[in-house]
Amino acid sequence: MLDFYILYWLLGIIIVPGIILAIWAQAKVFSSYKRTKNIKPTSTDKTGDQVAREILDKNDLYEINITSIQGEMTDHYDPSKDTIALSQGVYGQNSIAALSIAAHEVGHAIQRKEGNIATKIRTFLVPVINFSDKILWPLVIIGLIINIFAGWNSLFGNIVMYAGIAFFGLAMLFSLVTLPTEIDASKRAMQQLKEGGYLTTDEEIKQAKSMLTAAALTYVASLLISILTLVRFIATILILRNND
Numbered sequence: 001m002l003d004f005y006i007l008y009w010l011l012g013i014i015i016v017p018g019i020i021l022a023i024w025a026q027a028k029v030f031s032s033y034k035r036t037k038n039i040k041p042t043s044t045d046k047t048g049d050q051v052a053r054e055i056l057d058k059n060d061l062y063e064i065n066i067t068s069i070q071g072e073m074t075d076h077y078d079p080s081k082d083t084i085a086l087s088q089g090v091y092g093q094n095s096i097a098a099l100s101i102a103a104h105e106v107g108h109a110i111q112r113k114e115g116n117i118a119t120k121i122r123t124f125l126v127p128v129i130n131f132s133d134k135i136l137w138p139l140v141i142i143g144l145i146i147n148i149f150a151g152w153n154s155l156f157g158n159i160v161m162y163a164g165i166a167f168f169g170l171a172m173l174f175s176l177v178t179l180p181t182e183i184d185a186s187k188r189a190m191q192q193l194k195e196g197g198y199l200t201t202d203e204e205i206k207q208a209k210s211m212l213t214a215a216a217l218t219y220v221a222s223l224l225i226s227i228l229t230l231v232r233f234i235a236t237i238l239i240l241r242n243n244d
Helices: 002-036 048-058 096-113 117-150 155-195 202-243
Strands: 065-069 076-078 083-087
Touching: 002 096, 002 202, 048 065, 048 083, 048 096, 048 155, 076 096, 083 096, 096 117, 096 155, 096 202, 117 155, 117 202, 155 202
Parallel strands: 065 083
Antiparallel strands: 076 083
């Protein structure tokens, strides 16, 4: 019994550094973005959307459209619509930040074209995750309530609760698959920017890498928190079950 309580509180303490890492990584992303959005590359005056178009065409991805969207750092690639959406700070802007973000999103399109396994799994999981996000916690909470009042041998309560845990596991799997996908897209972005002559100096490359690395850290933190939250929740169930 004591071991379960110790595990529970230890996991609670361990989650804190994960949350701190997430906050720090997010702050670093915005800090790097704000710094590099005012720095223009010395070798080109092309904008984020122009660079994205050139890299797409170079990789025979002529069918993919580029559009402008509202917001800051809301950039994304939508494979279902063959569209890369670039935020106002990227579309029509020729800063290092704009070029780096645009190239990163193109990196996702190249991944899909080449049949990247992690990208395929992630694309497959997107509709599942969109659904599970809506019912995950209701299932878990309802299952817990049923088990607490009806006893831990309640078949219906266990089915509902473990269904919630299963959906939570899918969310964790999504984070696990997303991390290498994002890291690979950033590597492809840097390669395209260097080979295309868009970033030429060591300082420009360093600035771009700094921002893309910080962005990857946010996914590391998200995965860490997902894993620890799941383990801590399972530990909670074990404690409640043993107290029954």
